[in-house]
Amino acid sequence: MSRGSRPARVGATPGKTLSTVILVIAGLAFAYPLYALGAFAFQPVGQHSGFTLDHLAALGDPVRGYQYRQLWEGIQNSVVIALVTVALMLVFLLPAMILAELRYRRLRQLIEFVCLLPISIPTVVLAVGFVPVYQQVWKITGSVAWILAFAIGIIVLPYAFRPIQANISGLDVVTLSEASRSLGAGWFRTVWSVILPNLRRGMLSAALLTVSVVLGEYTIASFLQQNTFQTGLALLQHADPYVASTFALAALIFVFLILALIGAAGSLGRNRKAPR
Amino acid sequence: MTVASTAAADRPAGAGASKPRRRVAGWLGFAPFAAYTLVFMAIPTLLAIWSGLTTEDGSFTLANFAAFTDQSVLKAFLNSVLLSAAVAVAAAIIGAVLCVALLAAKPDGLLRVIVDAASSVLAQFGGVMLAFAFIATMGSAGVLTLWLRDTFGFDLNSLAPDPTAGPLLYQVAGLFFPYLYFSIPLMVIVFMPAVEGLRPQWGEAVATLGGSRLRYWRHVAFPVLAPSFFGATILLFASAFSSFATAAALTNAGILIPVVMQQDLGSETVSGIAHIPGVLAIGMVVIMGLVMWAYSALQRRAARWQR
Numbered sequence: 001m002s003r004g005s006r007p008a009r010v011g012a013t014p015g016k017t018l019s020t021v022i023l024v025i026a027g028l029a030f031a032y033p034l035y036a037l038g039a040f041a042f043q044p045v046g047q048h049s050g051f052t053l054d055h056l057a058a059l060g061d062p063v064r065g066y067q068y069r070q071l072w073e074g075i076q077n078s079v080v081i082a083l084v085t086v087a088l089m090l091v092f093l094l095p096a097m098i099l100a101e102l103r104y105r106r107l108r109q110l111i112e113f114v115c116l117l118p119i120s121i122p123t124v125v126l127a128v129g130f131v132p133v134y135q136q137v138w139k140i141t142g143s144v145a146w147i148l149a150f151a152i153g154i155i156v157l158p159y160a161f162r163p164i165q166a167n168i169s170g171l172d173v174v175t176l177s178e179a180s181r182s183l184g185a186g187w188f189r190t191v192w193s194v195i196l197p198n199l200r201r202g203m204l205s206a207a208l209l210t211v212s213v214v215l216g217e218y219t220i221a222s223f224l225q226q227n228t229f230q231t232g233l234a235l236l237q238h239a240d241p242y243v244a245s246t247f248a249l250a251a252l253i254f255v256f257l258i259l260a261l262i263g264a265a266g267s268l269g270r271n272r273k274a275p276r
Numbered sequence: 277m278t279v280a281s282t283a284a285a286d287r288p289a290g291a292g293a294s295k296p297r298r299r300v301a302g303w304l305g306f307a308p309f310a311a312y313t314l315v316f317m318a319i320p321t322l323l324a325i326w327s328g329l330t331t332e333d334g335s336f337t338l339a340n341f342a343a344f345t346d347q348s349v350l351k352a353f354l355n356s357v358l359l360s361a362a363v364a365v366a367a368a369i370i371g372a373v374l375c376v377a378l379l380a381a382k383p384d385g386l387l388r389v390i391v392d393a394a395s396s397v398l399a400q401f402g403g404v405m406l407a408f409a410f411i412a413t414m415g416s417a418g419v420l421t422l423w424l425r426d427t428f429g430f431d432l433n434s435l436a437p438d439p440t441a442g443p444l445l446y447q448v449a450g451l452f453f454p455y456l457y458f459s460i461p462l463m464v465i466v467f468m469p470a471v472e473g474l475r476p477q478w479g480e481a482v483a484t485l486g487g488s489r490l491r492y493w494r495h496v497a498f499p500v501l502a503p504s505f506f507g508a509t510i511l512l513f514a515s516a517f518s519s520f521a522t523a524a525a526l527t528n529a530g531i532l533i534p535v536v537m538q539q540d541l542g543s544e545t546v547s548g549i550a551h552i553p554g555v556l557a558i559g560m561v562v563i564m565g566l567v568m569w570a571y572s573a574l575q576r577r578a579a580r581w582q583r
Contacts, residue, residue: 011479012379012471012497019380023387026374030398033409033457036419040412048422088312096309103302114313120568121321122518124534125557128327129320131541154317159400216401218521223538230404234525237408245412248405255401259393 034249041245055242067239071247074232077145081228082214084149086207089160092153094203097164098195101173115161118154126154127223134224145226152220156213160206163262167202171195205262212255325561328554340555349536353559355448356533360516363455368509370456371463372501375471378464383472395461402458403521410454410526414445448531454522459512466511470504507574514567518560533560 014022044052058064093115100107118126130151141147173195180190196203218230229251236244331337343349381387398406413420414432424430436444444450474497482492520534530536537553 011476011482011492012376012474013476013479014377014380016380019377022373022377023381026377030394030457030461032420033406033413036412037405037409039419048417092309092312096306099302099305104306107306111309114317118317120514120564121317122514122534122557122560122564124518124520124537125324125560126317126320128537128541128553128557129322129324130316132323132327133316133320150312150316151320154313157313212397212401216403216405218403218524219534222520222524223541230521233408234404237525241408241411245408248408252397252402252405256393256397259396260389263389263392 034252037245037249041242041249043242045242055240056246058240059243064240067236068243070227071229071232071236071243074227074229077148077227078215078217078229080146081149081152082211084146085153085156085214086210088149088153089156089206089210090203093157093160094164094199097161097168098173098191098199101168102177102191102195112161112165115157117157119158123155123219124223126151127220130220130224143226145228148221148224148226148228149214151224152214152217155217155220156210159209159213163205163209164199164202167199167205171198201265205266208258208262212258215251215255324554324557326554327551328556328558330551330554332551340551343552343555344559348530349533349556352530352533352536355531356517357563359448359451359455359532360513363452363459363516364509364513366452367456367459367463367512368467368505371460371508372467372471372505374460374464375468378468379471391464395464397461399458399462399465399515403519404525406454406458407522407525410445410457414443414450414453416443418445446527451523451526451532454526455516455519458519458522459516462512462515463508466508467504470501470508474500503574503577507571510567510571510574514564514571517563517567 039049041055042051042053044050044054059068096111097108100111134147134151137147137150138144176194176198177190180194181187185194215229217228218234221228221231222234229247233244233247236247328340329336329338331339344353378388378391381391410418412418415421416433418432421432424432433444435449436442436447437449438447445453478496478500479492482496487495518534520538523532523535524538527535530539533556537556540552540556
């Protein structure tokens with residue numbers, strides 16, 4: 001608690017020293033399991049220390065290829081599912097949100113309610129219900145993984161909704177569309193060349209968050225017995241925990257970078273507005 | 277389609293036709309979203325509940341609730357509720373302290389960007405991968421386990437309440453740690469806006485009136501934050517309660533209710549057992565419903581302060 005020239009602290013803001021100590025301790029505690037994961041991923045088999053790249057070399061070994069086939073297939077499936085889910089959000093969610101904002105403003109609350117509902121329905125409950133639904137779907141399509149995108153799209157809704165909503169409420173959509181219409185544009189042109197370009201940031205954040213959710217999704221794939229990145233990891237954990245850990249760490253870092261990017265873009269935007 | 281064509285047919289004459297048609301077309305814009313959420317959200321939820329209330333041939337029954345007399349099911353429910361409650365309370369307190377400490381950082385600074393991104397990763401996208409991290413930390417050959425053993429001669433697994441059930445991490449008590457690991461970041465995400473909502477003027481007002489910081493906390497900050505704090509605690513409970521991936525990756529035995537549901541689903545070839553996950557889903561929905569009701573009641577109280 002420094003005295004001297006600085007004014008006495010008031011309110012909730014804690015002292016610099018105390019908060020630094022707390023944050024450093026927390027940072028170390030949270031980094032420790034990730035450090036353990038990284039250290040384990042590169043340990044020689046059967047030892048508890050040391051560093052080797054042999055496990056990664058095994059990935060290219062054709063003799064052991066069968067061990068990793070399921071993981072590669074799972075990664076492919078997850079990538080396809082992620083792309084389809086992003087497309088679903090753009091086709092189903094985005095038009096409904098824009099339409100509600102432009103013409104049916106009373107429906108905005110309903111859409112928000114529906115989009116946030118999956119937070120309060122446990123995913124396992126949804127998954128139990130998806131089993132009979134997908135039995136019917138798969139009768140038509142055959143057991144293909146990308147159709148999982150429809151199920152995962154539901155748990156993605158809250159994550160996709162928020163950034164788009166934040167973007168929309170930062171715009172004056174009604175004035176924009178009136179301006180565009182008074183210049184002679186039709187509804188389609190208004191949405192396509194005025195509203196959508198203004199929503200790019202929200203759409204990008206929503207798409208990146210969607211990819212993150214799909215890459216981390218385990219529950220639905222596991223209940224529906226499909227092979228995705230996470231189920232592939234869980235299986236590989238028994239055969240080759242080292243490689244499984246490497247992929248887990250890489251995925252965590254990848255998603256972290258995506259989110260840091262979204263966050264940095266968001267706060268840069270705020271900084272730019274601030275001086276005005 | 278048929279709606280649009282009949283609406284147009286009702287008014288065949290001239291300019292009047294375009295308006296109602298456009299109105300119908302406007303409503304049709306919601307149709308894809310409505311159809312999608314109906315088929316993939318409403319119907320699965322109802323099917324899950326319905327499967328708990330029907331017999332093999334589809335007629336209504338309450339007999340499936342007999343599942344709740346099964347000792348292992350009851351135990352799993354109890355484990356789930358106790359673990360989630362313990363995790364929620366502990367994570368809420370630790371997370372709240374972290375939120376207040378984070379007030380010292382610049383709101384748009386690099387530290388906050390990193391903390392926000394890391395919190396989202398750990399709270400929402402980790403599941404199976406966090407389980408791996410904890411196996412590497414607290415498993416029988418984990419870094420922490422070995423360090424405690426070599427440095428202090430202390431066996432981490434001696435803390436396990438049931439010594440016959442293997443290492444601590446694979447028991448309900450051990451799951452506390454990975455659950456804490458994704459719940460504290462969730463608390464930071466949920467509670468940070470409330471902490472940031474504390475206005476500096478309130479602190480200045482207390483100081484001007486001669487109040488100490490202790491008084492500020494007791495009479496201003498704590499009462500203002502309390503509803504959000506309890507609301508966030510409830511949200512943490514809900515999140516831990518319905519979490520599946522971490523527990524499934526760590527345990528084989530069905531010690532938590534979501535894992536039991538998946539195992540029952542896997543063995544649905546046994547006659548009648550497909551309805552058990554449904555009835556367990558009802559149990560989960562009831563508990564979640566109670567929790568969400570409490571949450572919304574608290575949020576309404578919290579909203580009074582956040583004008």
